[in-house]
Amino acid sequence: MNLLVFTKRVPATQEEELRIVDDGKAVDLSKVPFKVNDWDNYAVEEAVQIAEKTGGTVTAISIGDKESDEVLRRAIAMGAKDGFLIEKEEILHDPGVRAALVNNFLKKEGIAYDAIFTGVQSEDDQFAAVGGILAAKLGIPYASMVIGIDAVEKDHLIARRELEGGLQERVKITSPCVLAIQSGINEPRYVSIMGIRKASKVERKTYKGADYSENANNSIEVVRWVYPPKKGAATMLTGELDEVCKQLLGVLKEKGVYQ
Amino acid sequence: MSYALIIAEVRRGVFEERNLDTLGICALLGKETVLLMPDKPYTFNENMYDTIIKAKTEEEVFLNPLNIAGIIEQVISARGKPDFIILTHSSSGSESAVYMAGLFSLPVVTDVSGYDKERNIFFKSYYSDKIFGEFKSSQEGTCILTVRSGSFKEFVGEKASAPKVEFIENVSVSEARTFVEYVEEEKTDIDITKAEFLLSVGRGIGNKDEIPDYEALAGLLKAVLSGSRPVIDKLWLPKARQVGTSGKTVKPKVYLAMGISGAFQHIAGMKDSDCIIAVNKDAEAPIFQYAHFGIVADIHKVRDKLKNILAG
Numbered sequence: 001m002n003l004l005v006f007t008k009r010v011p012a013t014q015e016e017e018l019r020i021v022d023d024g025k026a027v028d029l030s031k032v033p034f035k036v037n038d039w040d041n042y043a044v045e046e047a048v049q050i051a052e053k054t055g056g057t058v059t060a061i062s063i064g065d066k067e068s069d070e071v072l073r074r075a076i077a078m079g080a081k082d083g084f085l086i087e088k089e090e091i092l093h094d095p096g097v098r099a100a101l102v103n104n105f106l107k108k109e110g111i112a113y114d115a116i117f118t119g120v121q122s123e124d125d126q127f128a129a130v131g132g133i134l135a136a137k138l139g140i141p142y143a144s145m146v147i148g149i150d151a152v153e154k155d156h157l158i159a160r161r162e163l164e165g166g167l168q169e170r171v172k173i174t175s176p177c178v179l180a181i182q183s184g185i186n187e188p189r190y191v192s193i194m195g196i197r198k199a200s201k202v203e204r205k206t207y208k209g210a211d212y213s214e215n216a217n218n219s220i221e222v223v224r225w226v227y228p229p230k231k232g233a234a235t236m237l238t239g240e241l242d243e244v245c246k247q248l249l250g251v252l253k254e255k256g257v258y259q
Numbered sequence: 260m261s262y263a264l265i266i267a268e269v270r271r272g273v274f275e276e277r278n279l280d281t282l283g284i285c286a287l288l289g290k291e292t293v294l295l296m297p298d299k300p301y302t303f304n305e306n307m308y309d310t311i312i313k314a315k316t317e318e319e320v321f322l323n324p325l326n327i328a329g330i331i332e333q334v335i336s337a338r339g340k341p342d343f344i345i346l347t348h349s350s351s352g353s354e355s356a357v358y359m360a361g362l363f364s365l366p367v368v369t370d371v372s373g374y375d376k377e378r379n380i381f382f383k384s385y386y387s388d389k390i391f392g393e394f395k396s397s398q399e400g401t402c403i404l405t406v407r408s409g410s411f412k413e414f415v416g417e418k419a420s421a422p423k424v425e426f427i428e429n430v431s432v433s434e435a436r437t438f439v440e441y442v443e444e445e446k447t448d449i450d451i452t453k454a455e456f457l458l459s460v461g462r463g464i465g466n467k468d469e470i471p472d473y474e475a476l477a478g479l480l481k482a483v484l485s486g487s488r489p490v491i492d493k494l495w496l497p498k499a500r501q502v503g504t505s506g507k508t509v510k511p512k513v514y515l516a517m518g519i520s521g522a523f524q525h526i527a528g529m530k531d532s533d534c535i536i537a538v539n540k541d542a543e544a545p546i547f548q549y550a551h552f553g554i555v556a557d558i559h560k561v562r563d564k565l566k567n568i569l570a571g
Contacts, residue, residue, distance in 0.1 A: 136361025184492030219366035
C-alpha cells in the first residue's frame with residue numbers, strides 16, 4: 001500500500017506567552033520554537049508501519065515555507081521514502097485553501113496513492129478540517145479520529161474511530177481513502193539527530209504553491225486576533241514554596257478530602 | 260425564509276446534551292431552527308425547535324459523513340439553502356462538517372466558542388487556546404459551523420408553538436464507508452468517576468519516570484491518580500484513567516491538576532468538579548481560567564514539598 005502523509009511545522013505555543021501585534025493583525029511567533037505537529041507525528045508513524053507491513057512506500061507532504069523542510073526530513077528519518085514541499089510563504093488560515101492546493105497538486109502531478117493520512121488536527125489552528133475537505137474534493141471516503149487500523153486489505157481498511165467517553169466504532173472504508181489519525185494510535189519511533197542528518201541526503205522536492213492555486217480562494221477570513229475573555233478569577237496561592245504547599249493542604253482540608 | 264440547519268448529535272439512542280450548544284448559537288443568530296435527525300425515539304425537548312426533519316434511516320447511517328451529505332442535499336432541494344449548517348464539535352459532528360464543506364464547496368469554521376452579533380463574527384481558539392481568531396465568511400451563502408460544547412447552551416429557550424415535523428423517506432447509503440460495530444472500553448478495577456479526590460497529571464510532568472512519585476503523592480493524599488490525553492497517549496497511565504471528552508467526565512469534590520495546560524477537551528471532562536486546583540509553571544495556561552485555586556510553580560517542586568510535609 002502506497003501512502004501519502006501530511007506533516008506540518010507548527011509553533012510550540014503550549015508554554016509560551018503569546019503577544020498580539022499590529023493592532024490585532026498578527027500574533028508574534030518570532031520567539032516561539034517550532035516543531036512537528038504532534039498529530040502528524042502519529043500519522044507518519046502509522047503510515048510507515050503500514051508500508052512496512054504491506055510492502056509499500058510513504059511519501060511525506062508539507063505545505064509551508066522553506067523551514068517546513070525540517071518536518072519532511074524528520075518523516076524521512078522515520079521511514080518515509082521521500083518528501084514534497086508545497087511552498088507557501090504566508091500562513092493559510094482557511095483549511096479549504098490548503099485542501100484545494102493539495103487537490104490541485106495531486107491531480108496536476110498525477111500522484112498515485114492507496115491512502116492519505118493526516119493528523120486529526122494541527123496544534124496551531126485546531127481546525128481538524130483539511131483531511132475531510134480534501135477527501136470530498138477527491139471523491140473518496142473519509143474517516144477521522146482514527147485510533148486504530150485493524151486490517152489492511154486489497155480494496156479496503158478496517159479502522160477504529162474514537163468517539164466520546166471511551167467508546168470507539170469500527171468502520172470499513174474502501175481505498176483509496178483519507179484517514180485523519182488520532183494521537184495515541186501508536187508509539188512514534190524516536191528520531192535521532194544522526195537519523196535526521198542521514199535523511200538530509202534524501203532528495204526532497206519543492207513545488208511552488210502558486211502553481212496549484214486554481215480555486216484555492218479564501219472562503220473565510222480572520223478579521224483580527226484577540227485574547228480570550230478572562231472567565232473566572234482563580235484565587236492564586238502565592239509565597240514561598242513551603243507556604244504555598246501549606247495553603248494548598250489547607251484548601252484540601254477545608255473541602256473535606258484530606259484530614 | 261432564512262434558516263439554520265442543525266445536525267443532531269445522537270449516539271446509541273441518546274440525544275446528546277451538546278445539541279444545546281448548536282441550538283444556543285442559532286438563538287444568537289436569530290434564525291429559524293431546523294433540526295435534522297434520524298427518525299428514532301430520542302428523548303429531548305422538541306419545543307425548542309421550529310421544525311424537525313426526521314430521516315428514516317438507522318442512526319449509524321446518519322452519523323456517516325458520506326450519507327449525511329446526501330440527506331442534506333434533499334433538505335436543500337426542498338427548503339432552499341440554509342444560512343448556516345451547524346454541528347457539534349464532536350467526533351462525528353466535526354467529521355461530517357468538514358466533509359460537507361469539501362463536497363459543497365462551502366466555508367467552514369470549526370470549534371466556534373463565541374459569536375459577536377453586532378459584527379457578525381465567530382470566535383475560534385488558536386495556539387493552545389491562548390489566542391482567539393475572529394472569523395467571518397468571505398462569501399455570500401451558507402456557512403458551516405461546529406460549536407464547542409458548553410459555549411452556547413445558556414441561550415436556548417422554548418418556542419411559542421410545537422415544532423413542525425417533516426420526514427425524509429429515502430436515504431441512500433454509501434458502500435464506500437460502512438459501520439461495523441461499537442467497541443467498548445475494557446473494564447478495569449479503577450473507576451475515576453467515583454473518586455472524591457483526583458490528582459491529575461498532564462504533559463508537564465515531562466516523562467514516565469516521574470509517575471511513581473505522583474503515585475506516591477496520591478497515596479499520601481488518599482487521592483486517585485488520573486491524567487490528561489498526552490499522558491494516556493504516551494502510555495504513562497492506562498486509558499481508564501483519562502479525564503476528558505474521549506475519556507471520562509469526572510465531578511470530584513477536588514480536582515488537583517498538575518502540569519495540565521487545559522485543552523478544551525480536557526476542560527470539558529472536569530469543569531463541573533466542586534473545586535479545581537491547578538498547578539502549572541505557565542501563568543498563561545488556560546486551566547487557570549477554570550480553576551478555583553491556582554499555583555504558578557514548578558510542579559515537581561510542589562510535589563516533593565507536599566510529600567515532605569505529609570511524610571513529616
